[in-house]
Amino acid sequence: MDLLKSIFKGDKVVWIIFLMLCLISVVEVFSASSTLTFESGNHWGPITQHSIFLLTGALVVVLCHNIPYRWFQVLPVILLPISLIFLAMLLFFDKLNIAGLLVIEKINDAGRWIKLCGVTFQPSELGKMGVVIATAFILSKRQSEQEANPKAFKHIMIVACLVCGLIFPENFSTSALLFGVVFLMMYIGRVATRKLLLLMGTLGGILVAGIIFLTVTKDIDSNFLHRLDSWRGRIENFTKTEKVAPNDFDINANAQEGHARIAVATSNVIGKGPGNSVERDFLSQAYSDFIFAIIIEELGLVGGIVVVFLYICLLIRIGRIAKKCNRTFPAFLVIGIGLLLVTQALFNMMVAVGLAPITGQPLPLISRGGTSTLINCVYIGMILSVSRYTAAIEEEEKRLAEQRLRDAMIPMTVDAGQPEETAAGAAEATSSSEAQTAQEPTSAALNSDDEFN
Numbered sequence: 355m356d357l358l359k360s361i362f363k364g365d366k367v368v369w370i371i372f373l374m375l376c377l378i379s380v381v382e383v384f385s386a387s388s389t390l391t392f393e394s395g396n397h398w399g400p401i402t403q404h405s406i407f408l409l410t411g412a413l414v415v416v417l418c419h420n421i422p423y424r425w426f427q428v429l430p431v432i433l434l435p436i437s438l439i440f441l442a443m444l445l446f447f448d449k450l451n452i453a454g455l456l457v458i459e460k461i462n463d464a465g466r467w468i469k470l471c472g473v474t475f476q477p478s479e480l481g482k483m484g485v486v487i488a489t490a491f492i493l494s495k496r497q498s499e500q501e502a503n504p505k506a507f508k509h510i511m512i513v514a515c516l517v518c519g520l521i522f523p524e525n526f527s528t529s530a531l532l533f534g535v536v537f538l539m540m541y542i543g544r545v546a547t548r549k550l551l552l553l554m555g556t557l558g559g560i561l562v563a564g565i566i567f568l569t570v571t572k573d574i575d576s577n578f579l580h581r582l583d584s585w586r587g588r589i590e591n592f593t594k595t596e597k598v599a600p601n602d603f604d605i606n607a608n609a610q611e612g613h614a615r616i617a618v619a620t621s622n623v624i625g626k627g628p629g630n631s632v633e634r635d636f637l638s639q640a641y642s643d644f645i646f647a648i649i650i651e652e653l654g655l656v657g658g659i660v661v662v663f664l665y666i667c668l669l670i671r672i673g674r675i676a677k678k679c680n681r682t683f684p685a686f687l688v689i690g691i692g693l694l695l696v697t698q699a700l701f702n703m704m705v706a707v708g709l710a711p712i713t714g715q716p717l718p719l720i721s722r723g724g725t726s727t728l729i730n731c732v733y734i735g736m737i738l739s740v741s742r743y744t745a746a747i748e749e750e751e752k753r754l755a756e757q758r759l760r761d762a763m764i765p766m767t768v769d770a771g772q773p774e775e776t777a778a779g780a781a782e783a784t785s786s787s788e789a790q791t792a793q794e795p796t797s798a799a800l801n802s803d804d805e806f807n
Contacts, residue, residue: 364419364738364745365675371668372415372734375719376408378649378661383722385629386641386648400641404722411731418735423684423743426736427491433484434513440468440477441520466524475725478525481517482532483729486694488513489536490686493543497682501544510540511553527713531701535693542689592711613637614644614706617651625654641722643714646706661720662703669696672737678744688740691733695719 362369380401387400443450443458444466450458457469467474489510496506514536522529541550568586591608605612617633626632631651634640640648650658672692679685695718702717704710716723718730 361416363742365671365741367671368668368675368734368737368741371664371671372719374664375661376412379408379720379722380405381628382645382649382652382720383641385631385652386634386637386645387722388634389638389640400722404727407724407727411727414728414731415735415738418732419738419742421735421739423687423736423739426487426687426739427683430484430488430491430513433480434488434517437477437481437484438516438520441481441517444468444477445520445523478521478528479725479729481521482528482694483732485514485517485532485536486539486690487687489539489543490683490690493539493545493686494681494683497544501546502540504546504549506543507540507545507549510536510545525714527701527715531698531715532694535690535697538693539686539690543686588711610637610639610644610712611708614647615708617644617647618707621651621654623655625650625652625657628652642716643702643712643721644706645717645721646703649720650706658703665696665699668692675737675741675744678747679740680747684740684743688737691737695730695733 383404384401387404390400391397447458450456455471459467459469466476466478468477492506492509492513493502496503496509514533518529518533521532537550537553568589591611613633613636617631617637620626620632629652631640631648633651634648637644637647646658646661649661653660669692672688676685676688676692679688698715699718701710701713702715702721705713705715716726719727719734
């Protein structure tokens with residue numbers, strides 16, 4: 355028991371949610387990887403690889419949650435330059451091979467992956483982490499009595515626009531999701547409402563202009579906008595109101611969407627049972643973008659509700675951890691991470707059930723993946739690191755409260771027949787209590803991160 359306590363430190367509820375999501379991932383990815391099994395001819399290969407990533411991710415969680423949260427402030431200095439360089443390379447090179455050490459090759463008409471020394475990863479995942487941590491850091495350093503310093507908005511916009519601008523051409527949904535999270539963080543971080551309203555108006559104008567541009571343009575041959583046709587087709591399929599009879603529906607033209615709907619529609623309250631999915635054989639991304647549809651098909655409405663409940667519980671728990679923080683950076687950090695994970699999960703689930711256009715967002719901690727799985731585990735480790743910090747705060751507050759109680763009890767234990775000694779004892783106790791109070795940090799000091807400058 356002591357060994358488990360020494361390993362699983364931090365918030366126990368977050369640990370439980372993390373382990374339950376990993377368990378669901380192992381079961382459902384094993385079931386949904388039939389296409390990979392067929393292609394490779396290895397029945398255990400895909401799930402073995404995924405399990406290794408999850409086990410590695412669990413070790414990453416244990417490692418990260420033992421790191422004091424203040425050290426995470428250094429990460430943007432490393433992550434942002436690296437991600438910007440690699441994202442720019444993805445944007446300007448369709449194919450690149452430097453002695454086999456650095457390889458760029460588009461997959462599914464999208465340049466999102468780089469192979470560096472044999473390891474394939476998505477630079478956008480590094481960029482997302484860098485932006486969230488940088489935003490939390492800037493907000494924490496630019497707080498005043500009434501609202502965030504105006505310079506905070508400018509600095510955050512520079513960082514967010516650089517990263518999102520490079521992600522946008524190859525992965526519009528990730529860019530939009532990240533920018534939305536940054537916007538919510540600024541709102542929570544007390545950035546001036548006038549600036550946020552101006553930003554909303556600007557984004558609204560850009561959105562209208564983008565829709566008009568998509569409507570009036572067809573077949574643009576441009577490296578920068580080569581995914582315009584994919585975006586247009588997905589939006590048109592989602593927004594069209596024409597009803598199509600089942601016999602007239604072209605399942606081959608809309609295979610992903612159609613088979614995901616069939617998976618959801620043919621399920622029931624308790625589902626077909628783990629491993630009994632039919633549509634997994636027709637969904638090319640059953641183990642990734644559409645794994646929630648497979649979860650509903652196999653585990654039914656109950657399984658889908660449980661998954662949604664786990665993510666909501668994670669967000670609520672993160673909110674409680676942030677509320678216990680008496681410093682600004684850890685509070686903004688966990689809020690940003692929570693918003694990023696949960697909004698991505700909601701988008702994935704909405705796509706699977708037909709409530710949003712296809713976006714290509716995986717389900718955090720459940721979908722099969724390499725970079726995304728490890729990065730999400732780092733996020734969980736950061737949350738647990740901050741929860742360890744808040745637990746230490748609670749223990750210190752409890753200790754101080756007990757000390758005050760003992761100090762207050764001293765005059766009551768003095769012999770009533772010795773008034774002079776009683777007065778002396780009371781004076782001594784009062785002096786001790788005042789000295790203790792004088793040593794305690796003020797609220798202004800606790801809400802500052804100056805000691806980490």
